[in-house]
Amino acid sequence: MLSHQDEQYAGPIKLNNTVRDALQSNMGTNPTSDEMLEMLTCIEDAAYNSNQIGGGTFFNLIMDKGRDAWGENDQTFKRFEKLASNILVRDDFLVGYDRNHQTVIDAFIEEFAELGLKDVINFHGLNDVRMQEGTFKAVKKAQENGHDIHAVKTICIEDNPNLSVESCMASLRQQQSLFDEIGLKDRGIYLKNANGKVEPEFIRELFERIADEFSGERVTFHTHNNQGLAYATSEAAIVASTDHNIDLALDVVPHPLAEGTGQQSDVRTKQLIDNHYDERVQARSPEADPEAMRPDYEKMYETRLAFRDKETRYSKKLWDALYDTGMAGGATSTVKGIPGMLENVMTAVGTRDEEEALIAVCRAEEEASQKLGDPTKVTPYQKMMTETAVFDLLEAKGITAYPQNPAKAYMLGAWGAVPASASKAMIRQFDGEDKAAGGAGYSNDLLSADQLGHSLDEIRQKFHVTTREAIVLSMTKSGDIMMRGAKHLDALNSAELKRDPKTMPSLPEYLTPPTPDHSFSPYSSLQKYDIAMALGGAPALEEFAQDVLEIEKSVDGFYKTEIGAGSVYARDRASRGLAMPEREESKQYLRQLYEGWANDAREKAKNFTASIDQKFTDYGFTPSQKLGAVFSANQVLGDVVDAKAKNASKRSLPALQAGQISMKYNGNASDLKVPDRRAKAQMSDLQLNTLQNT
Structure with missing residues (x-):
């Protein structure tokens, strides 16, 4: 273990709760503000540095789903009024899919400043500052109106031929020049890696350059774990920020809502820091307490299962x-x-x-x-x-x-x-x-x-609408056509706005009571609902499915330590006569973390299945009911894991009864290829147990 007692290092690493993106990426923005807030009752206790609760699709897409965008944002910001909050906007597009006039941008930022918004993360995909300028000016105007609101210099990063370390630095310089020109107070730098694919070494070089040119500024790193690289790139940011004395914040989400196509887990990120091989990193342990969210875990797991059909199934x-x-x-x-x-x-x-x-x-x-x-x-x-x-x-x-x-x-x-x-x-x-x-x-x-058309006053006068309604019309326009927004406002104002039924939470039939007054009795016919509830209900089943998914990913080698020689960045370094550093200590540490997480998931899954008999007993099943419940229990478990990962019941689910697996997602069991001897040697005991019993 490295020890650098005599070296200075930046303070504790901050953890930002990016719950907006978790619900957007994994659940398609289908949960309402009510459903989101039901999962965040302990948010104060977790003491996240900030909370991203708006922006992105949390406006335009909300309307597309038959819901009141302003009403939901009002409700969310009121709940978070005493906590630091931020939103993500797409340059002049804001939260829509077309550019907006400066007066609309000004009004949008002013409305959210009135709600208590503190930070605006304003990005352009190719870091063209011309597209970001309008929103930065709107934040400056809101500051002049007396609001405690700030902008963040923001650049997008990924393994892309259009983005180099130098081009990213050039964009940061241009943003800083604009801030200086208009007198805008800003709050650090935000690095947005939306596709989850960037070379860790790119992060290290970028941090070194930022330390040279923007000394003393906080850097926030945002990524997704859909490519299996989030922990590797976050570790690179952590080490680089420690090496160069940079104040660092990481975007994370509560553990039950993490992974998939969303951000990395807050719990795992804290583990990565607290157990790091470098004592300087350990000394920067976050002050946030992700474990404080545990009382909300049941609701998080239940909600994620209820929206499982909106999530992309792993294979x-x-x-x-x-x-x-x-x-x-x-x-x-x-x-x-x-x-x-x-x-x-x-x-x-x-x-x-x-x-x-x-x-x-x-x-x-x-x-x-x-x-x-x-x-x-x-x-x-x-x-x-x-x-x-x-x-x-x-x-x-x-x-x-x-x-x-x-x-x-x-x-x-x-x-x-x-x-x-x-x-x-x-x-x-x-x-x-x-x-x-x-x-x-x-x-x-x-x-x-x-210079664009459709100013705020033009829209208000033409359609005889309020400022908020004019923003809705601008945000939903396509060219000169505002029909979509007009229909939404008509439905809203006539109290006919209805949530699209396809976007509502829907639990499987075995988690729905067969009758409104149903209650379990050891003297009546056993229902599949009783079996599912005996297993722990939706929260326990979703947690089990996530554990099985981790086993699947581990076997598939999903988690990575780098992109490697084929990356755009590696080729760029080669063109400059530079080899890629080995960084073997970091890679070995990451591999140990990945293996540990897989082992934890494997142990939890084993314990869950081993305890099923006791679960049935505790629920009150008679011996004959327990015997009859095995087949249905296996169907329930097969369904929840196969909805999470294709063929998971065939590869990783411990069989409760030989050959009985869910057919809903996978077709015939004969489709499963029996692994050869070498593959078997690499498989877990859990998987071998499954194969031996099927």
């Missing part, structure tokens, strides 16, 4: 495709969340298998990304690329689902600078089409936000 085949494409955490949720999109893709691909359809989208997106010049995998770019991939798949089969190519505005330069590698033929095509329709065509001279 190595699909996750490998997502990794190769570098898709962002919530991209597959976009495909599943837009009505009719997944069904159209299935038709175009000629499959009824969701996984095969999503893999086809991944492959199509790889091709689309190259034509578009490899924009970063963060919305609105990620949404645009995914929709372009779907557009290409459908167009090839003669299916029309979009009025125009989703990439058109981007390729005409309306979203900021277009990468030089973008298809010139596509730009010429869109330029000609736009000019023929009376448009300006392609331009690299971006209009500023105050």
Whole structure:
């Protein structure tokens, strides 16, 4: 263990609760503010440094799902009024999918400042500061109006040919120059890695440069664990910030809501710090207490299970495709969340298998990304690329689902600078089409936000609406069309706004009482609901499913220590005559962590299944009921784990009765390939037990 008693180091590492992104990435923004707040009753006790509770899809998409966006944001911010809060906005797009006039941006930031918003994280996917300027100016205006609100210099990072350490530093300098010019008080630097795929060594070099040029500023690191790299990149940020005396904050989420396509676990991140091989890192243990959230775990697990059909089910085949494409955490949720999109893709691909359809989208997106010049995998770019991939798949089969190519505005330069590698033929095509329709065509001279159409006053006067209603109309517009927002306001004002039934929580039938007045009796016929409740109900079943998922990921080698020689960053270093540092001590530490987490999950799963007989006894089952419950219990467990990870019941679920597994997701058991002797030698006792019993 390293000891550096005589060296200075930055203070405790901060943990930021990014619950907004957890519900967006894993549950498709389907839980309401009520459902979110029910899971966060202990938030004060956890003492997170800050809480990201708004922005992203927590406005536009809320309306698409038949809910009141302003009402839900009012409710959430009132609950968090005594806690530090922040929101994430997409430059001039804010929380929509089109640019907004400066007066709309000003009004939006002012409204949230009135709600108590403290920090605005304002990003552009390719770090074009021209697109960020309008929101920064709006924050300055809110400060002048007396609000305690700040902006954060924000850059997007990922393993992408358009992003280098130098280009990222250039963007930070440009943002700082703008802040100095307009007199904006800021609050540090935010590094946003939306697709979860960036080389840890890139992080180390970037931190070194930040320490040189922005000494004394706090750096916040945001990533996702959908690519298995979140702990490796976070560890790189932790060590680099310690080496260079940088105040560091990490975006995390409460453990039951973590992983999947969302952020890393707060509990595991604290373990990573507290058990680190470097004593300097250990000395920076976070003051936040993730364990204080445990009283809320039951509700978190139950809610996640209730929205399981919105979450992308794990399989190595699909996750490998997502990794190769570098898709962002919530991209597959976009495909599943837009009505009719997944069904159209299935038709175009000629499959009824969701996984095969999503893999086809991944492959199509790889091709689309190259034509578009490899924009970063963060919305609105990620949404645009995914929709372009779907557009290409459908167009090839003669299916029309979009009025125009989703990439058109981007390729005409309306979203900021277009990468030089973008298809010139596509730009010429869109330029000609736009000019023929009376448009300006392609331009690299971006209009500023105050030069755009549809100012706040224009919208208010034209539609006779309030400021908040005008913001709704602007945020939901598509070009000059505001029909979607107008329909939403009509439904809201006439009390006819109804939540889309497809977005509501839905527990499996075995977790739903067979009758409203049902109660268990040892003298009556045993219901599957009784069996599921004896197993612990929704919270225990979801926790068990997450443990089995960890076993699956461990066997598949999901967690990584680096991207490696094939990364854009590694090739860039090679072009500069620099080899990639080995960092073997960090890699070995990470591998030990991953193995430990898998062993913990394996032990918990074993203990759960070993205790089933006792659970039945404690619930009051008679001996004959216990015997009859085994088959149904196995079906319940098979269903919850197979909904979380494809074929998990065949690979990792300890069999309660030979050959009895859920058929709902996996088809015939004969599809399972029996592993050879070498593969068996690498499998866990838990898996071997499953194979021997099936």
